[in-house]
Each structure stands twice: as structure tokens, then as C-alpha cells.
Amino acid sequence: MSEEITEHERDLLTKVTPSRAKRIISRMVRMNISKKESIPALVWGGPGIGKSQIIKQVGQEEGYRTIELRLGQISPTDLMGIPYAFKVPNKKEKDPGTLLRSLGLTNLQEAILEFDMNNEQSDRNKLLINVMSEYLSQFLITQLTETKLDWGAPAMLPFGGDDNEEKILLFLDEINTAPQLTQAAAYQLVLDHRVGPHLLGKNVYVIAAANPDNIGAATHKMATPLLNRFMQLEMVANATDFLHYAALAGFHPIVQGFIHKSGRFVNKFNAKEHAKQRIFATPRTWEYASKIFYNNMDLLSMKSINDMTPEELEAEDDLKFMLGGCIGHDIALQLISYAKNWMLMPKPDDVLMGRVTKLETNQKDSDIQYALAMDCAHRLYELHRQVPESELKRMTGDHFDAFMEMLQNTLMFFLDNSRTEIASTLLHIICDHTKFKIQLNHKLWDQTKWKRFFGKMAKYVVPQVLDNKKIEDILVVKAPTSLGNKM
8 A cells, every 4th residue: 555645635734724824823922922932933825825914813813013024125234223333431430529529619610719829839729739630630531432333223123122011023024035145134033032232022923924935926045044943834725714714804795605616716826837827816816806896896787798788798898807817817707607696696685684585496506695695794794883882782772683683584594595504604704703692582583493593503503603502501591491491
């Protein structure tokens, strides 16, 4: 039996998904504070897959202010700081005023006034002359200085040592675009948290991101000593993680549904073919496609080609070229076809308000239904944001009650008309995005419907959605006895 592993198996062993990368980076950042054991991290990955976005998200979630620094845009002297000359006393002498005070005087002017011009040879005058002479000699010595050279701390770096307690994520993005000399200047910064005499703040965490050398990204080979200073991760795009992020970020439902249908299109960059590729789909360019749909849906016609006017044909071609310029023209054609099918679905507001409860035969495509579900999830999130804080705490009130009724309408609609996984995903997205916990015995909710809902959803709904308890426990604790005992 061969012990060789496939390239896919090797990827599973050596590469991480965005969600795993985020978890690991969060753990590394927490070590920096809780254990005082800072280990810099370096995230490798192709263009547009979300490396920078994930690092910034971790910084925000962990309470860090992110400072982004691109070493490829600065020189070694920029990193070290600008040299400057300064003067220091060449020796330390005692305070010249000590001599004056020994004669009961406080300053040189008093000594001059006391000097007796008519009796220059008196003992007091001799003492005054000696004191004044010694005073002037020591005063001049303290004014003598010597010149030294030091490096001014760059304002772009968070210095301060123990005096600076601010939590800062120092993000060295695209670190391998920096030439070798700049990389060498970064050795001390990465490992020792200092540049020359200047120490970084005590709560600074250093993290970097880089594109692989073999993808034509104008990179420089990273020096081995610098590489050895990092804990390194290699990240790859993942459709599941992308869909979760896209739902929370409110990507256009057409984009979410299409990737749900064709996950292989989430990242079409090919490192081996990069010289031939000018346009390719990545999570970044799918975000561009989402923005294009949000602002140009009026360019899409539901008419057949034979019935479209020249102006309508031209407008739809414009949309194809705009999308094709982001994700590739072949994928754009498929996306346009998918979008037209999506437009046949009910309007999200009709689902939320309960005006539509059934899907027609030509609306049964589960991938199109997924897009509708994500559109409804986004609208529910926006409705939840409009609920006053006081109503959220009391779990009652006009806005809160309206939200709860629309949530029930939406979940029951997808439970009755689509695959159970879609209703489950919708519920998770809403609860994850709003930090909302299900209240089963809300006055507006139909308990019979919820018994049926959770009876069908039991294997899909995790406890986090339901206050970290099992579904059966929630039904017993929060729902009427008649409901809880019949589960």
C-alpha cells in the first residue's frame, strides 16, 4: 500500500482555513497579555483571500488598536529613525553656589556688593575674591559640552516601553515586499520589540502577512533569520468560511447564493498560471461583485433577449463587463444567469411580513432559496439594530415585538419551503450577528409552530443559539408545560 498522500491531503495537514487562522491568531494575541509570552505570527496566503481583514478583525475583537506598516514602502533608515546630534556636559561639577553659601551669601551679586574697594587687602576681601574666582571657573566648566549621536524614534512606531500600556497590534502587511536591507532592519523589531535604544510599548503584539514568492507579487525572498522569528501559518480560501463572513458582512444575496451553489468559484487564483491570469475571482473580488449588484440591479432585465430593447441589452452588457472585470468573464455569465433566477423569488419583505408562505414550483432551487434566506437574514439584522436598548433588555415593546413576529414568519417560511439546513443557517446567522437568544415563550409566538420547528431542527441547532442549553431543557424551562412535556 502506498504511503504517499495527495496534494489535497497535504493541504489539510499543512494549511489552515480562515476561521482556524483567526482562532489561532486570537490565541497568540491573548498570550501576549495574559502570559507575557509574545510570539510574533506570520500569515502566508494568496492575494485577496482575507489575510489582512482577519488580522484587523482579531485586533478589534481583542481590544487592540491596529497600526498597519508596509515595510516595502519604507527604507531601513525610516525604520531605525533619523540620526541626530546632541550635546551633553563633559563632566559633572558641584554646584558653584556652594562656595557662596559658605560665606553666608546667596548669589554672586551679593559678593560683588560686599567687596570693600577701600580695603582690598582685608581678609574678607581675599575670601570674596577667591570665592568669586572659583565660582566663575566652575560655572564655565558646567557650560562646556561634547557632541554625541543618537537615533530619533520613528513616530509611526508605538514606542514607550513599560510607560506605554496601550494594547497595539503592529501589523507588518506584505512584509516580503520589503528589500533585504529593510528586512534586516526589522529583525530587532520583530524579536526584541525594539529599534536601537527605543523599546516598543509593553502591550504591543507584532504580526505580519505575506504573499507566497511564486505568484508574481513583486516580492523579495525573506531572509532565513527573519522567518525563524515567526510562528507561521499558511492560509487558504474556504467557501464555508467565506459564506459565514459574507452573511455577517451583508454581501448581496446573489453573491452568497451563487457561492453556496458553486463553492469552487470562491477563489480561482492559480499560482502555476499566474503569468496568464489577469482577472480571477477571490473573496476580495466577490466583495466587489456584491457592491456592483447593490448599486446596479437596474441594469439587469427579466425579459428574454429577443424582447429586450437595444438600450436594455447594452445596460446588461455593461453589468456583465463590470462583474467580469472582477471575477472573470466566464464566471460573470453564470452569475448573471443565477441572478435572473433569484429575481423570480418572493420579495424578502413579503416573507418577513408573512404575506408569502409558499413557494411556487419554479422557485424550488435550494441555492436560490439560500440567497433569499441570506437577504432575509440581513433585513432582520437591520430591524434588530432599530430596536431600542430598553426594549432589548425587557424583551418586549413595539419594535422588539415586531422583530420577533417577523423572525417567526421568516423561520417558519423556510422550514416549510426549503431544506432544513437553510432554516438552521438563517437562525445561526441572525443569532451570531445580533447576539440574540431565542425566547421560546414570547407572547406573539405560536408555540405549536415552535414545537414543530425545533422538533425538525434538533440536530442542526447548537446550544449557543439557545442560551447554551439543550433544546429539550429550553423547552421545559421557558415554554409552557404543555409544550415542554410533549417533546
